[in-house]
Structures are given as structure tokens and as C-alpha cells.
Amino acid sequence: MASPRGLVLLLLLLVSTTLTSQGLPSSSASCCTQLAKHIPKNLLPRVTKVRLQKKDGICSLQAIVLHVENHLKCMDPKNRFLQQWVKRHHPNPQ
Incomplete structure (x- = not known):
């Protein structure tokens, strides 16, 4: 026994x-570990949600996290085009 x-x-x-x-x-599984700088043309119309990842001790990188279908795309937060797109299409990201 x-x-x-x-x-x-x-x-x-x-x-x-x-x-x-x-x-x-x-x-650790919910943190981005790499950032994409290139944005494919067909990606942005398929984004359903945007989340901002902070470098806060849990996650080691700042990122703009795009929820696309069943995937998360970790994007460079310094990308000016993406910053403008987020302001227009998702003004209150989480």
C-alpha cells in the first residue's frame, strides 16, 4: 500500500x-522569446486580439502579441507601422 x-x-x-x-x-509558456520584425501582408486582417507583453521579470522581452486564429505572433514593439496599426484597429490592447 x-x-x-x-x-x-x-x-x-x-x-x-x-x-x-x-x-x-x-x-514561461505565455511569454514571447523571439520577435518577428517582418509583418506578412495577410497577417493583420486576421488578427482577433492584441496584447502587450511587458518586460517585467516574468517575461524577458517587450512585445506586441497578435492573436491570429490559433496562433500567437510576437512582434517587435519598435515597429512604427505596427504601432500605428494597433492604435487604429485595437486602441485598447490588454
């Missing part, structure tokens, strides 16, 4: 694996 402590650890492991497999990101 397994010890109660062993069962608790096993249960915690199963719960964390289940949550991760269901797509709930950990803090």
Missing part, C-alpha cells in the same frame, strides 16, 4: 499534467 504522502504527490503530478495538456499555459 502506498503512503499518503506518495499518493498526494502522485495526485499533484497528475493534476499538473492534466492542466498543461489542456492548454493552460505556465507563465
